[in-house]
Amino acid sequence: MAENTSGAGDRAVLDASTPPTTGRWKLIGPGIVAAATGVGAGDLVATLIAGSRFGYALLWAAVIGCIVKIALAEGSARYHLATGSTMLEGWKSLGRWTSWYFGIYIMVWGFVYGATAMSATALPLAALFPAVPLWLWAILSGSLCAIFVALNKYEMFENAMKFFIGVMFVVVVGIALLVVPNIGEALTGLIPTIPEGSAIYTLGLIGGVGGTITMASYGYWVNAKGWRTPAWMGVMRLDNRVSYIMTGIFVIAMLIIGAELLYTAQIALSTGDRGLLDLDEVLEQRFGRVVSVIFLIGFFATAVSSILGVWHGVSLLFADFVRNLKGEGGSREGLEKTFAFKFYLFWLTIPPMALLWFGRPFTLVIIYGALGAFFMPFLALTLIWLLNSSRVPKEWRSGWISNGLLGISALLFIVLSVNEVVGLFARG
Template sequence: MGGISQESQVEMEVTKPSGFLSRVGPGLITAATGVGAGDLIAALVAGAAFGTTFTWAIILGAIFKYFLNESIGRWQLATGETILEGWHSLGRWVTGYFGVYSVIFGFVYGAAIASSCALAMRAMFPILPFWAWAIIHSIFGFFLVLLGRYSFFERVMTVLVGVMFVTVVGTALITTPNLTEIFIGLVPRVPEGSLFNVLGLIGGVGGTIAMVSYGYWLKEKGWSGKSWIPFMRFDSKVGYIMTAVFCLSVLVIGAEFLYGTGIKLSGEQGLIQLAELLGAEYGEVTRWLFLIGFWSASFTSLLGPWNGLPYLFADFVRTTTKKNKKSHVALEKTKAYRFYLFLLTFPSMILLFAGEPISLIIMYGVLGAAFMPFLVITLFILLNSKRMDKEYRYNWLSNTAFAFCIMLFVYLSYTQLSGMF
């Protein structure tokens, strides 16, 4: 990679953040947003079935997601364009696909993640019905994002990440993990019948549409220009190292507590079942630790999209609407931003009472299965294009990693769609 110009070096010295906490934030938020109940279940099931054999898969998945996250940040800092503007340059069908997917995703995801938060909260405080807890979480997220500035949102998310990290890692330590077995799990092995578990762990470590929000959070943080790329990379690394440790802790809990017992967990209800089992074995404090970690993971997966996805939708509207394309109005001040935040919060509540419309869920599943391949392929094209300065384009290592990512996510997309139909 080429050197940084003298002008950029001066800019970096002037604006260089001091202290660890000032150099992290957006990456931590992005990584935490992508770790939800689905990732907890995947790691628990793998640990219960195969012990710590798949330590390597979790680490590899975190490395892949770091490459994706870093690429989104690098594109914006090196070109000055958002990812939506990059997609639009590839053709209208690209932004069109995202526009359709974002509306359907917002409607379905809003209900799904509020339900996940409610499940954990009701297990701790069964004083309200399930639907009431779901609505409370949605509305709280709505007003926190609508009325709060990014700096406040970042502080709230950082606290939640800390709680989530301490509680789940603490629970793993209580189970007295076998360190030798964990180190043995660093050697790649795929036992018979475990391929789908492996691919799910690699593909699911912090993977979500919210990852695309990273560029907008960088802008809110005040990071702009090529001189910030080293700090962005550090930020992304911290986020995905913590993600890997978090998911590895969940794998350890499954391995140390469930491996060989024949107990099978499935769905988010399985996390509640596990909390009860942990409480019976290690005491009520451990049960509460795990439930708080489950709730924190779910609530970060609500707040992150509540703040980040409206940026994407507002940028989509501005990018595809000629009269607003050159507008300098902050995205969070636009009607499109507030509309999407409203969509995530209120219309999705219908699903809490009316059940899940089959046709909508199928469409969401089809578009969702195709999103990660879509993201990887478009990033691969953009960061190898002449629109990037030569020193910031992909090198052989990045291209090799992305080739593996493309193959992985295309296969996962195929298996997910095959399972649906």
């Protein structure tokens, strides 16, 4: 339950049935957690590369992408608030096949993602403090984040996420202003166009930034905040929209940096997280070491917020998955205290350390990529199914706007998933 922040009397807990009529802006938090978790170092590189190759031409795609994410996150949280059930309970009601898919996916995904996230967080730390090897920074990052999540309640976790997203937002937007964006070209970039050779980049920009398994965690974070009834629907929607508007500004800032620093100078970045180290070198040459260090701090804030968010949010999903698998009914409170939650924290942190030395085996990469490619279509399609069914009270079922956005999301992610799977086997 969310702690009372009004200071009235001795109430320690905010009544979940009575959202405040004023001061709702002060309650914003779960959406920021979801947005900060979904935007990782890889997303930043993808946005930078789009800007470096096509300038401002795909700016409109970044805006559309945020609208798509608002619809997906809102749908997930609306199901929680309207039904009193969780996404895992909803998926289970659709058939046993959902449990098979999700169970295999979350285990493979967590093993590979753990190593990827720890490595990404280690990159800026190793650049700032090269005396410590990359692998040690990776192990320290994963371990300390796991300990923090295990020992702290949701409120402290949310505050930490707000701090890191604040740092990354200020740093990235500040650098975007420093490079002096071309306002005229930026406004032109809001007009939908698809330059030659940009189709996949366009779809990726719409679907990629902020779009991960953690979107399904949003409803759990909403519940952890103390929002548990339909009365909180308005607060949740405000929280969701504000957070993804912030994400949109953040993504636009990254695209501006790519367009102004890289596109005009025809500088190519490395793919993957290391592309941000290439940008760091460009920034140091252009603006000096101070700006370079500030950027690396923002890079670290971006990467570590993704670790914290995944360590907490996906562990909640796994704990609820186990609860449903065992057929345990009743309240979903206290998932953070279960053995399943702690096991998945371990699974994300300790076994993936082996991949830091041995790399990712090809077969595992194929399974990870294929299962991961289908998660966002799975989320979008099952949300359409659930939110238009009798499981949801009539007044909270999806209208034409929600159905339209979720339908567009599903189509988009299906195209992206097919492209991802084809690419995986083509590389093999």
